[in-house]
Amino acid sequence: MAAAGSNAARRRVLGVSPALVIIVIFLVLPLGFVAVYSFLQKDPYGGVQAAFSTDAYVKFLFERSLTDELVFNPTYLTIFARSILIAAGATVICVLIGFPVAYYIALQEPRRQTLLVFLVTIPFWTNLLIRTYCWILILRDSGVVNSVLLSSGVISEPITLLYTPFAILLGLVYIYIPFMILPIYSSLARLDLRLVEAAHDLYANRRSALRHVVIPLAMPGILAGSVLVFIPSLGNFIAPELLGGGQKLMIGNLIQLQFSSARDWPFGAAAALILLAAVLIVLTFVARGSTRRAMQQGVG
Amino acid sequence: MSVDAAGAEQASAAARSARRNRFRVGHMAGFGGLSMAFFIYLYAPIAVLVLFSFNAGSSATVWQGFGLDWYARALANDGIQRAALNSVVVAVSATMVATLVATSAALALTRGGRFRAANTIQGFITLPLMIPEIVTAVATLTFFTAIGLKLGLGNVIVAHTVFCIPFAYLPIQARLRSMDPVLEQAAADLYANDWQTFRHATLPRLMPGIISGAMLSFIISLDDVIITLMVAPPGATTLPLYIYGMVRMGITPEVNAVSTMFFAVSVLMVSLSWMIGRLR
Numbered sequence: 001m002a003a004a005g006s007n008a009a010r011r012r013v014l015g016v017s018p019a020l021v022i023i024v025i026f027l028v029l030p031l032g033f034v035a036v037y038s039f040l041q042k043d044p045y046g047g048v049q050a051a052f053s054t055d056a057y058v059k060f061l062f063e064r065s066l067t068d069e070l071v072f073n074p075t076y077l078t079i080f081a082r083s084i085l086i087a088a089g090a091t092v093i094c095v096l097i098g099f100p101v102a103y104y105i106a107l108q109e110p111r112r113q114t115l116l117v118f119l120v121t122i123p124f125w126t127n128l129l130i131r132t133y134c135w136i137l138i139l140r141d142s143g144v145v146n147s148v149l150l151s152s153g154v155i156s157e158p159i160t161l162l163y164t165p166f167a168i169l170l171g172l173v174y175i176y177i178p179f180m181i182l183p184i185y186s187s188l189a190r191l192d193l194r195l196v197e198a199a200h201d202l203y204a205n206r207r208s209a210l211r212h213v214v215i216p217l218a219m220p221g222i223l224a225g226s227v228l229v230f231i232p233s234l235g236n237f238i239a240p241e242l243l244g245g246g247q248k249l250m251i252g253n254l255i256q257l258q259f260s261s262a263r264d265w266p267f268g269a270a271a272a273l274i275l276l277a278a279v280l281i282v283l284t285f286v287a288r289g290s291t292r293r294a295m296q297q298g299v300g
Numbered sequence: 301m302s303v304d305a306a307g308a309e310q311a312s313a314a315a316r317s318a319r320r321n322r323f324r325v326g327h328m329a330g331f332g333g334l335s336m337a338f339f340i341y342l343y344a345p346i347a348v349l350v351l352f353s354f355n356a357g358s359s360a361t362v363w364q365g366f367g368l369d370w371y372a373r374a375l376a377n378d379g380i381q382r383a384a385l386n387s388v389v390v391a392v393s394a395t396m397v398a399t400l401v402a403t404s405a406a407l408a409l410t411r412g413g414r415f416r417a418a419n420t421i422q423g424f425i426t427l428p429l430m431i432p433e434i435v436t437a438v439a440t441l442t443f444f445t446a447i448g449l450k451l452g453l454g455n456v457i458v459a460h461t462v463f464c465i466p467f468a469y470l471p472i473q474a475r476l477r478s479m480d481p482v483l484e485q486a487a488a489d490l491y492a493n494d495w496q497t498f499r500h501a502t503l504p505r506l507m508p509g510i511i512s513g514a515m516l517s518f519i520i521s522l523d524d525v526i527i528t529l530m531v532a533p534p535g536a537t538t539l540p541l542y543i544y545g546m547v548r549m550g551i552t553p554e555v556n557a558v559s560t561m562f563f564a565v566s567v568l569m570v571s572l573s574w575m576i577g578r579l580r
Binding site for chain 1: 327328329330331332334335338339341342343344345346348349352359361362397400401402404405407408409421424425427428430431432433434435436437438439440441442443445446458459461462465469516519522523525526529530540543544547551555556559562563566567569570574
């Protein structure tokens with residue numbers, strides 16, 4: 001009996017270990033390397049020199065003046081703040097569009113629901129680069145929007161749409177909105193309309209039924225969707241590069257540049273760790289929020 | 301117009317407005333319109349891309365008549381052919397390894413009885429989904445450089461295998477959870493050994509999950525730009541990287557044509573995966 005048990009246990013360990021070993025060696029261990037690299041000295045030809053240094057972290061906040069004093073330098077902090085702002089903006093817009101759409105889909109008859117969900121999923125599985133690229137065709141000076149406006153005489157010269165923060169925001173919302181709709185839909189898919197009916201019986205109008213019944217039920221989906229939109233938006237560097245013209249940098253561009261043309265690996269590693277820390281903080285907050293909600297619901 | 305006809309018209313108008321005003325539980329005014337607008341927003345950019353890929357002229361965004369010249373040119377482009385081949389080699393290899401280890405892990409975690417560390421292990425397996433892609437990208441690059449791994453396309457395959465594992469794992473695990481273990485228990489009661497039970501009771505019913513997991517991994521690998529961009533050594537350019545290079549050089553109808561073909565392949569794969577996933 002005991003032998004059979006240990007045999008099963010051995011088989012379980014054997015079953016999970018290949019996947020686990022691959023992820024630990026090629027993801028967890030490399031993250032450790034990044035942490036180590038962030039405390040090394042940069043090599044002017046790329047890579048690092050084996051000497052301890054906190055330069056990378058100092059560089060994030062300060063620069064050396066001509067007299068070799070450390071002066072506060074808000075450049076990188078600004079990039080970080082801008083990234084958080086743009087990613088948060090994209091998340092909020094995704095909630096505002098995603099919730100009504102997910103709710104609408106959840107109210108359709110089952111066959112139509114399946115079809116609409118499938119329509120939301122298709123772009124989600126197609127190439128992120130191509131979906132970003134489509135917006136260049138639409139937004140550029142000789143693009144679709146400007147051609148239409150020019151030929152209809154609404155404007156006399158093209159308006160600049162591409163290479164603006166607006167374009168980055170538009171692109172991020174476009175790319176990630178399926179990540180918002182799908183979780184909200186799945187938390188509303190089995191929505192019991194009798195609950196909404198009960199709200200109406202208790203003299204709620206449509207708006208308060210939505211606010212007090214539907215939105216609380218959709219909340220786990222909204223939270224999950226917000227995480228799924230916010231995190232990749234924060235690290236995305238394709239949209240800022242192609243739609244922002246590479247001028248309005250985001251943290252993803254900053255990191256990518258350090259490992260390519262700027263050749264400052266320790267600084268890139270430090271920036272990557274700071275990004276990772278920001279993401280972990282967000283995830284912890286959301287996890288704590290949903291635990292509290294679950295406990296309240298359990299009590300109430 | 302007779303009095304009768306006018307009366308009938310009035311009655312039908314009243315019926316129509318009654319139908320419109322009938323109280324529909326849960327219905328919110330404007331949500332339907334917003335959803336229609338949303339679906340247009342979702343597909344209009346793709347429609348623009350497809351339309352301009354058939355442009356005869358040399359402009360990417362000014363319509364100059366229908367033509368297939370840019371498709372011919374894209375298909376004859378050596379760089380595109382090589383990049384597409386690399387993409388397929390990477391996606392097939394990464395998918396095979398990821399699906400194999402993910403199936404094994406899902407079986408161990410869902411069928412092996414209670415597992416004390418199950419949540420932690422599942423956390424590790426889905427870790428690539430939690431970490432921003434750019435961080436994974438620089439971590440992998442740093443690691444490969446530090447240990448001096450120079451396998452060319454092999455480097456890309458290793459990097460892709462890592463992030464394909466959770467995408468293969470999740471559908472397989474979901475399928476396993478929804479499968480009633482009673483059939484497997486019956487097989488064991490009929491003296492089937494573990495292998496026979498797996499081969500004849502578990503695997504056939506698990507197959508839709510495995511196929512849909514494999515297809516998702518394949519697409520995720522085929523589409524990846526961020527990680528590949530950082531990790532790919534010279535000569536290991538994949539199709540998305542090649543397109544990225546083209547877009548940065550300038551926007552031509554050739555980019556539209558190759559992007560449309562790429563898009564069509566993804567849609568085909570997703571549709572197949574969706575249909576297989578719906579099989580009972």
